[in-house]
């Protein structure tokens with residue numbers, strides 16, 4: 001196929017919209033299955049803040065999918081997913097719950113009773129079929145483009161005859177979403193109206209790490225062999241106590257959280273850099289940078305290791321584990337390790353001083369009886385010491401302080417104004433470079449954001 005193959009998103013879009021070149025091979029493609037490398041650490045889908053703290057959100061994960069391009073639709077998709085889970089994987093139907101779109105009269109969308117009826121037909125018990133709103137059960141990639149109602153499958157890790165329907169979509173560690181079946185039947189037009197598509201399509205996403213945790217009957221994704229080789233290696237390098245595992249509140253010293261964060265982050269870093277991402281201050285590059293900085297600080301704080309060339313030592317383990325399936329991480333391993341070392345070493349230079357400065361700021365806030373760290377302080381840590389806002393938030397949380405996103409945005413705006421004035425008045429260059437400001441704008445809660453992206 002080589003480099004002439006268009007990016008996967010483009011193929012999906014053309015195929016869904018019916019605009020695919022009829023002479024191309026893709027026009028003949030009616031069905032497909034795949035594993036997509038997904039990154040959700042910025043923009044519309046940003047799970048970064050959950051990572052380490054919950055049992056099933058990662059910044060990088062594999063999304064298994066089956067696709068129909070104008071071929072099979074709801075009935076077949078629902079039947080196939082149910083059969084795979086309950087017959088092939090032999091999951092107990094009593095532990096499974098499904099949802100369908102409840103409809104939205106405000107935008108002229110009917111409830112998806114078709115989906116409900118197919119779930120009933122395959123044998124799902126009525127009290128395991130739930131409705132969901134636009135947020136959970138209507139899938140849209142962005143402001144425009146192919147979209148439609150979706151039906152999700154959730155799993156109760158505990159089971160035992162209970163009915164867990166009230167825990168679905170409630171961030172319960174034991175009741176988790178595993179598979180989203182999206183029924184692509186509309187196109188969101190530039191004027192925001194929904195137009196039926198010429199053909200109807202299926203796009204599903206099944207979280208690989210979540211599936212593994214269920215098939216291996218573990219209490220969390222991190223207790224599976226997706227993560228254990230990395231945990232072993234972390235232990236070996238740092239001399240830390242072993243990962244305790246399970247998923248309770250008793251994470252003595254925060255070490256388990258650090259294991260989860262570091263192992264998660266090295267996966268994102270390795271895959272993103274192998275696919276051409278480089279740490280810098282804009283867009284995707286900033287995702288790589290902030291994830292590395294977040295991870296490096298966790299490693300130093302909880303494993304007490306010296307930062308500078310820590311993450312690169314984990315790369316060979318990941319390559320050994322996943323390089324067969326994803327040869328790009330094998331062929332790019334050396335480059336990935338060099339980039340990681342360079343970036344980590346440069347952060348190591350400011351990390352100490354930044355921590356000292358943070359300590360002073362936090363102490364001052366505490367002495368003044370404040371429960372939060374001021375936006376100006378957060379901005380200063382970002383601007384002077386390269387501390388991503390999400391990292392400062394974690395550090396503040398550790399001391400029981402909060403951060404107001406609005407205040408940070410204000411401080412950013414002030415800095416922007418000041419730098420404009422400075423430039424006008426003295427004819428000097430900008431003190432804050434424009435990339436930093438763009439990067440901050442891209443952070444959640446501070447300004448406009450990108451969508452999640454797949455490398």
Ligand code: ATP
Pocket residue numbers: 040047056057058059060061063177178179180205206207208209210
């Ligand atoms: P959740 O509600 O748990 O955040 P989601 O609704 O955002 O999941 P989808 O966009 O529907 O997820 O993605 C399809 C599937 O991908 C999910 O059902 C789940 O199995 C998996 N998935 C989504 N986000 C993550 C993540 N951050 N880490 C691991 N798996 C994920």
Ligand code: MG
Pocket residue numbers: none
């Ligand atoms: Mg989500």
Ligand code: MG
Pocket residue numbers: 136177
């Ligand atoms: Mg969901």
Ligand code: MG
Pocket residue numbers: 136152177180
């Ligand atoms: Mg979902």
